[in-house]
Amino acid sequence: MRFRSGIAIDLGTVNTLVYVAGRGIVIDEPTAIAISRETGHVLSVGQAADALTGKEPHGVDVVHPLRGGVIADLDATVAMLQTFVRRVRVRRRLAKTIAVVCMPVEATVVEQRSVLAAVASLRPRCVVQLVEEPVAAAAGSGFDLLAGSGAFVVDIGGGTTDIAVLAGGHLVRARSLRLGGDAMDDAVAKAVKNEYGLLIGRNAARNLKMTLGLADGVLTEAEVVGVDAAGRTPRTERVSASVVSAAIEPAVGSIVATVREMLSDIPPNLAEEVVRSKIRLSGGGALLPGLAYRVEAEADIATMVVEDPLRSVIRGAAQLLEMGTGDAG
Ligand SMILES: Nc1ncnc2c1ncn2[C@@H]1O[C@H](COP(=O)(O)OP(=O)(O)OP(=O)(O)O)[C@@H](O)[C@H]1O
Ligand SMILES: [Mg+2]
Numbered sequence: 244m245r246f247r248s249g250i251a252i253d254l255g256t257v258n259t260l261v262y263v264a265g266r267g268i269v270i271d272e273p274t275a276i277a278i279s280r281e282t283g284h285v286l287s288v289g290q291a292a293d294a295l296t297g298k299e300p301h302g303v304d305v306v307h308p309l310r311g312g313v314i315a316d317l318d319a320t321v322a323m324l325q326t327f328v329r330r331v332r333v334r335r336r337l338a339k340t341i342a343v344v345c346m347p348v349e350a351t352v353v354e355q356r357s358v359l360a361a362v363a364s365l366r367p368r369c370v371v372q373l374v375e376e377p378v379a380a381a382a383g384s385g386f387d388l389l390a391g392s393g394a395f396v397v398d399i400g401g402g403t404t405d406i407a408v409l410a411g412g413h414l415v416r417a418r419s420l421r422l423g424g425d426a427m428d429d430a431v432a433k434a435v436k437n438e439y440g441l442l443i444g445r446n447a448a449r450n451l452k453m454t455l456g457l458a459d460g461v462l463t464e465a466e467v468v469g470v471d472a473a474g475r476t477p478r479t480e481r482v483s484a485s486v487v488s489a490a491i492e493p494a495v496g497s498i499v500a501t502v503r504e505m506l507s508d509i510p511p512n513l514a515e516e517v518v519r520s521k522i523r524l525s526g527g528g529a530l531l532p533g534l535a536y537r538v539e540a541e542a543d544i545a546t547m548v549v550e551d552p553l554r555s556v557i558r559g560a561a562q563l564l565e566m567g568t569g570d571a572g
Contacts, residue, residue, distance in 0.1 A: 340366055422497060429448070
């Protein structure tokens with residue numbers, strides 16, 4: 244059976260994507276909302292709100308309502324989703340609507356409830372199905388889940404890294420690390436402050452990470468603009484690739500160690516299929532320069548970055564929606 248009136252939501256720590264059956268992906272924006280401090284009114288959401296991050300505009304609170312893959316501020320999340328959905332005019336009045344929503348594997352019951360509450364506020368009568376993020380990531384990474392074959396997927400988001408072995412659409416082993424791209428950005432900002440005495444924002448730190456990554460590329464340094472920690476005036480600095488790679492190493496090391504741990508515990512009947520289908524890296528963190536090479540070298544199994552990894556979870560959620568799969572919430 245195919246659902247013609249459903250929506251799928253990938254409510255991520257950094258990016259929120261919404262897919263509407265029959266229309267495709269209608270929202271792909273940063274998970275952010277700007278609220279007037281005086282009136283409490285929503286001033287902007289998504290890209291426009293995120294662009295104000297750390298710039299300290301008067302009277303405006305910029306909120307990133309998710310942390311570590313889960314909702315930290317329910318009211319802000321609901322307001323953001325409502326503004327998105329109103330903007331793209333998703334019809335509210337559909338009799339039988341299914342909403343497929345992605346969650347990290349180790350989300351607690353309380354965390355699951357807050358997502359259910361957020362979605363229910365959008366569509367009070369719809370049936371909400373929670374799907375574990377790595378299941379959606381695997382479906383959106385080109386594995387044929389219906390065939391029942393083995394899959395190994397690593398979804399590196401902004402707040403969580405989900406590492407999972409699947410057989411068909413079923414999780415066999417899964418771990419969720421509460422770290423991802425955001426932790427790497429914070430580590431880069433801290434290292435730049437320590438090494439160069441320069442204060443930089445999260446976006447500047449993110450750009451350094453995306454440009455230099457694990458320092459295996461041709462670039463040995465990159466330019467960044469920040470504020471001098473002592474003089475408090477703007478300054479430009481060339482940051483060495485080795486400073487950035489050393490800063491992100493703890494997060495990368497944890498991810499790689501967990502991949503190895505999970506491989507050492509793989510059911511023998513799945514081993515061949517996992518090796519043949521490769522370790523697949525999804526989520527925005529999969530694009531970190533040098534990461535696929537590092538995972539492949541340490542796991543000793545071919546590793547690939549899936550196509551358009553920032554959208555693999557929503558692609559998979561859309562497939563699951565159309566297949567009518569998921570646990571009813
Ligand atoms: N080219 C790149 N190199 C390194 N990291 C990148 C690159 N592009 C995006 N990222 C990182 O990917 C992360 C966002 O990925 P994604 O949208 O998959 O996360 P999310 O789904 O919002 O988070 P989560 O699943 O943890 O809730 C950010 O931390 C961002 O810095
Ligand atoms: Mg995600």
